[in-house]
Amino acid sequence: MLISDGLGESVVERQHAVGNEVDASVQGIVVQTGSITGDVHFRGGTAGEAAPRQLPSATPHFVNRLVEQDALTTLLSGPRAEGAVLMSTIDGTAGVGKSTLAVNWAHRVRERFPDGELYVNLRGFDPVAEPMTPNEALGFFLAALGVAADRIPAGDDARAAMFRTLVHDKRMLVLLDNARDAAQIRPLLPAARDALVLVASRNRLDELVVREAANRMSLDVLDDAESRELLAHYLGEDALAGDPEAVGELIRHCAGLPLALGVVAVRAVEFDCPLSELVEELSGERERLDALDSAGETGVRAVFSWSYRSLSAEAARLFRLMGLPTGADIGADALAALADRTKRDLRRPLAELLRANLVEQHERGRYRFHDLLRAYAAECAATDERESDRQDTVRRLLDFYLRTSARADYARAGGDSRGFVVDLPDSSIEGLVFGTDAEALAWWDAERHNMRAATLQARSFGLNEYVWQLPRSLMFFFHLRGYADDWIEAYTCAIESARFLGNDYATAYLLFEMSVAHYDRGDVDSSESYAAQSLPYFEAAGDTHGKTEALIGVGVMRVERGDLEDAVKPLETAVSIGQERRDLYTQGASLNGLGLLKAKLGLFGAAHAHFEQALRAYREVGENVGEGFVLHHIADTHRTSGNLEASIEAYRRAAELRLEIDHRPGAAASLRNLGNARHESGDLTGAREALQAALGLYEEIDPDTAAAVLDEIEVLPTS
Template identity: 50%
Template structure:
């Protein structure tokens, strides 16, 4: 083959010169011949073509078997899935000419090197010609990454090449390395690689070798070009983490302090490095309970201090290695992503947080993911490992000026507020007269073209939205805090998130009282009344609706004053105060007729129907329910429509018409399923079960009660107790 084809470039020694220099270590194999114009004796310099293989043997082959693996870690948890993947790769070795390569990547401190070394020790009998190891220091905090030329030099020395005969160029060393390991069964472990370019010259050319690469970066180029198999290492499961702690502390101590062990695992977020540091501290103080260690980890702000062992193996130091390798723009995004307190972030929200275009942000997020500093756990959504988020927040506090941090958080709040507000206005804007005035911003937020995608956004962002309400309140963005909570009124109700609804509205109430905004205060008081109605705490409904009504009346807001009267009427009916309920419903309907709002009038007729049902005046109740149904359908108020249909089901059952009741409940159930109103689904299942049972279909009645019970138990609804009693009667 041509000399250049062996990996020797201009300015390097030719392969023949290397052969001559190595003297008796080299002979030519069968079928190798030299094209030369004359007969040559002794050593020669090849100036033309070499055909066939060049074999290095004698001292190299017979005497030197490198065994360079580092000592295996004592406290290793059996990573069965990942070890099986590596063993399967080794078992799939064929003679098709391809070198077997596997890359192991993952977040800093997750145990990539520990896994690779442990597995390699288990498999060393599969490599009779030895193992080569090099720490490439791709992310070292105190040293530069190892040059490929230097790594090859260490390999060649291990393979018996004398230092005085060592070729100097990268390509010359690579060519000689490939020649020396040709046909050998060897493992090459390349630890802590930074890039594919650093690894590529170190790859043997023989399919009898296996190369194992560990890196914090995801070396996609090796997967694409060299066909490497990628193994992504995740944090330890709770069971694996407990086994690891037991290896440090002993089974008896772990078994005796199970609650503390669980807390320790949770605070360390399953990261082996963090668990090892925490366990080592517990070992140093065997007489102290583990709760002492746990107490140091309670506060997220102090957690890195408690888990920082110092030196190059300390948690901060280990996290700093990939962080320092980032471009300035990606490093800034990393810091800013440490500011939000929600569990994850979407691409559009991240772009607004950073004040960049989505295209720019996507590239920076890809860089963070490539460096294993961020996980894209589903398309377009990203999250931190908990301890990495604490590190990002710490870097933001150190490296970002306070005004810049506040501006970034403000942009993120604007993103969530404007998106949630646009969804709220689209879905239920017809049911509100109060117009929310948003804080001024250049952020537009996200827009969607159909209702399903709007609800999907609320579902996806729910935890982030509630986290942002609390963060806005704590950081003094009071207008954002209460406005964001207010935009989620319908979603809280739809999904039955009652505890979160009440908690966030109470927090928002505190914010508007600090702002002195009486109209906003009235809206939140009314929202709390509705939340307590859903929670079946009717005395609180009467209390909060009364406070809201006073403020609405002071502002001459007749529409909302009527709504507070009507929710108070509903709860009075549930409290068996039917005369009071009737009077309040009549006053509320009169106000809504004066306002001329069909949605408000529909609610008024519905409340009158409930009041007359309580008084057992079923004809009047039915008339008002039908009027409400017509008005709700007129404005497209499907939530209200399903509510009235359910009430009509109850009315027909009470009137001795179970077959008609079945029809009403089924229609209500259909609508509630379509809009995702879980609590309503449970109520319709229960009503349908009652109607079917009364109609003589006991089996189907019980089946519907069981469906209702499942939903109520899922939501933690007190109505579950009533359904259990009904099931007990079957």
């Protein structure tokens, strides 16, 4: 076999008298062989991975805007500053064709960007949904670049740092569509001089021009000649020549907006109706989409109404109802709950909406609107659906998200072992059932952002039971994935609603779990504060289990901060209550806390005794997340006391358990300490192996810590 690595020399292996030669110059990897049996696989870092190609399809009906396209092309050959990204903004009114220009031009030059293209719709001006946060956009980009969902970090800065690392020195095109402002854009900018960023927005983004030296392009509406040219793309010159007066009226009503002109033309072709008839219909409609009006003459609502009025009653109702949710998209199961139909019943109306280009299936089983059509759908719902029906529709969707998420939470977190059982609002909606933990996690990953939107919508409707229960159903997911920032944001709304309802039981647990969120983020003071705030609510609710958990939280945070004397009473009280009530969950937590306290005091024998008791309690109740923490603390204590062999074994067990349950932040910490303990014991090979594994996790969840782990690897002796 001859294998060339493209770097000059080749390696020749002769087997069974088979010879191979390469006459031409070699670039990349070449394999020649006499015979091959079985499959052939190549592995080689990112070289084997396909570059992301996310550009939407270019439209064939496009008035070239040659001046603007030439300006963008000229920009590519202009000067580039070291460490700064080449960028152009394209602004203009809604429907003027900013996205169409950007996408069509990008297709023309995509071969100049061999490392791929990234695209995201930032929803900056969606009249219903919240604008996409930079955090969400970075999550989509990281996924497109091959980062597994469970390795994408939670924090804004960590995601931005990972994105910049992955695209460093890459020749990529990044298209940021429907941007709202510079603040939404800045975290998404790569520091790659060979990359190009295109930003389309209705607003002038002067801050990017001033601070980031972006090129600014302002896109105006089409003039009459360009509007006529666009109609000719759709209808042909013969159709336009037959009724020039009607053509002029259509152009006037559409006010040079390519979006409106395109829908008018599609209407004319689909229904084979005279242009004069279209003019009559367009002139008679009320002006509804004010955001698209140009001197009050656009008639875009009228244009949309043509497609809407042509729908069957069933499809029209589905179109209206789909305008009510505020999430970025909707899955088929959620849509069935929203419409109060089975997925089978929705096949026909959905197919009708897809054919009419009123909704888009952007991935299998998931649907979304163009933002202008979404606005129109929401307006149709406000006009054609009774208020009570609209509220019932939204409530069905909230029930679907809540009941599905609550089932996932109940299964993943060990049922009611935590002592907090929520009474869900009455509903005919059942929600989904998952066969495996992996399925539940995959659903959470897919719907996390929609559940955030649902929580905010529930708050706008005054549905406070959902405002606190939706975030609460995600608590275990937030904890497992390390999404502390999302957790804190959601629980801020949840606590406010629980207090409004006067629900001391819910308020107590939400405050305590907010304490855990702050602990996960490394904020010990805030963690102790929230745990302390929960205590009087647990007292008012008469919940001894919860009170015990809060005492443990207060005690452990004092241990973490070094206030050892003040930590004794809450921890010993918690141990006593747990043993008296035979509450294994709180026994495990309190004994773990007491073990930490004893270890800090240097009482290692007592510490290990408490840890072993905590392990037995956790294992009996099936609390594997807590078991992972205790194993890690056992390992820390052995290491501090000089028993490296026992420490290494405990770190290994902790890491294996945490990986098994997808607790990646915990697994990374255990692997890092395992590597350092092996280094101290003289096992350099084992140390490097463990630290490399920890580095792989930290690169996804905590780039700052990843840098520290890399330093630890680099100081390891080579032999």
